[in-house]
Amino acid sequence: MAVAKTKPATKSAPKREPAPEQAASTSSIPEFNKEQELRAYEQMLKIRRFEEKAGQLYGMGLIGGFCHLYIGQEAVVVGMQMTLKPGDQVITGYRDHGHMLACNMDPKGVMAELTGRAHGYSRGKGGSMHMFSVEKGFYGGHGIVGAQVSLGTGLAFADRYRKNDHVSLTYLGDGASNQGQVYESFNMAELWKLPVVYIIENNRYAMGTAINRSSATIDLSKRGLSFNIPGEQVDGMDVRAVKDAGEKAVAWCRAGKGPYILEMLTYRYRGHSMSDPAKYRTREEVNKMRSEHDPIEQVRVRLLERKLASEDDLKKIDAFVRDLVNEAAEFATNDPEPDVAELWTNVYR
Numbered sequence: 001m002a003v004a005k006t007k008p009a010t011k012s013a014p015k016r017e018p019a020p021e022q023a024a025s026t027s028s029i030p031e032f033n034k035e036q037e038l039r040a041y042e043q044m045l046k047i048r049r050f051e052e053k054a055g056q057l058y059g060m061g062l063i064g065g066f067c068h069l070y071i072g073q074e075a076v077v078v079g080m081q082m083t084l085k086p087g088d089q090v091i092t093g094y095r096d097h098g099h100m101l102a103c104n105m106d107p108k109g110v111m112a113e114l115t116g117r118a119h120g121y122s123r124g125k126g127g128s129m130h131m132f133s134v135e136k137g138f139y140g141g142h143g144i145v146g147a148q149v150s151l152g153t154g155l156a157f158a159d160r161y162r163k164n165d166h167v168s169l170t171y172l173g174d175g176a177s178n179q180g181q182v183y184e185s186f187n188m189a190e191l192w193k194l195p196v197v198y199i200i201e202n203n204r205y206a207m208g209t210a211i212n213r214s215s216a217t218i219d220l221s222k223r224g225l226s227f228n229i230p231g232e233q234v235d236g237m238d239v240r241a242v243k244d245a246g247e248k249a250v251a252w253c254r255a256g257k258g259p260y261i262l263e264m265l266t267y268r269y270r271g272h273s274m275s276d277p278a279k280y281r282t283r284e285e286v287n288k289m290r291s292e293h294d295p296i297e298q299v300r301v302r303l304l305e306r307k308l309a310s311e312d313d314l315k316k317i318d319a320f321v322r323d324l325v326n327e328a329a330e331f332a333t334n335d336p337e338p339d340v341a342e343l344w345t346n347v348y349r
Helices: 034-059 074-081 097-102 107-114 147-162 180-191 239-254 283-293 295-305 311-334 340-344
Strands: 089-091 168-173 196-202 231-235 260-265
Touching (some): 034 074, 034 107, 034 295, 034 311, 074 097, 074 295, 147 168, 147 196, 180 196, 239 295, 295 311
Parallel strands (some): 089 168, 196 260
């Protein structure tokens, strides 16, 4: 019996994906009005100055343990927060100070927690990675990589169960996007049409490994396709682009259509944590991002060019923010340490 000969299958070259900085278009983004620009400027500047001060206090030995700064990524959380209403929830990982401030948590309480003081949000027991405020709709920074994704999905389940129209914003990093529990959460969220927006803050390096060395696809907005979850890449350095995409995603969830994924293409200027010298990238790369894509400088330039604010107006905002942060630092370094009895409160036994 003759056997037909077939040619061996030939492998085509893998399709090259666009670099993160090239992937998101900003051509059709709606402009902000004066009030929105000024609000975004003040909120992002508050986060930037707070994080710079936290870095100083860490260097002085006043903050112990881990400390992950949000410098460079401010547009993501500020833009997303502009899409929410009272009752919506926010949850994130351990790079969380910016999210707390964007949720309008008191800078004094946040800084006091960083320094382990009695009037910190977790009474000095949580430190940088573990703070919480039900009043402000912030359900914690979480130290276990990816763990907050399951919890954020649970918040959305509670919203669906209660039949309200609240939305859970669940933040995670590009490194956490490879965790197994993330995909279990995606599956349940789509299966039950839960109102959760998964916001992947892709700052390219996770703990220090470039995304193209750790992910089979660098377009993380597609991570939900096998679960029928729509996704979108967003210029996470432009607060207008973040708000525009966030409004669509939040509206999708409120309409009962299920989860949505937003991949924010962003960049952190500092190391993964305060102990990271970040030798896996060049100084030129960081300086290029700072000079060409800084989220705060973009707003500042627009305010001046469109004559929505003067240099004096912006100097007043700068001075207000610096005073606010200095007051928080002063409070956090003079607040007493917790009583020893605090060790036994809020402990599951």
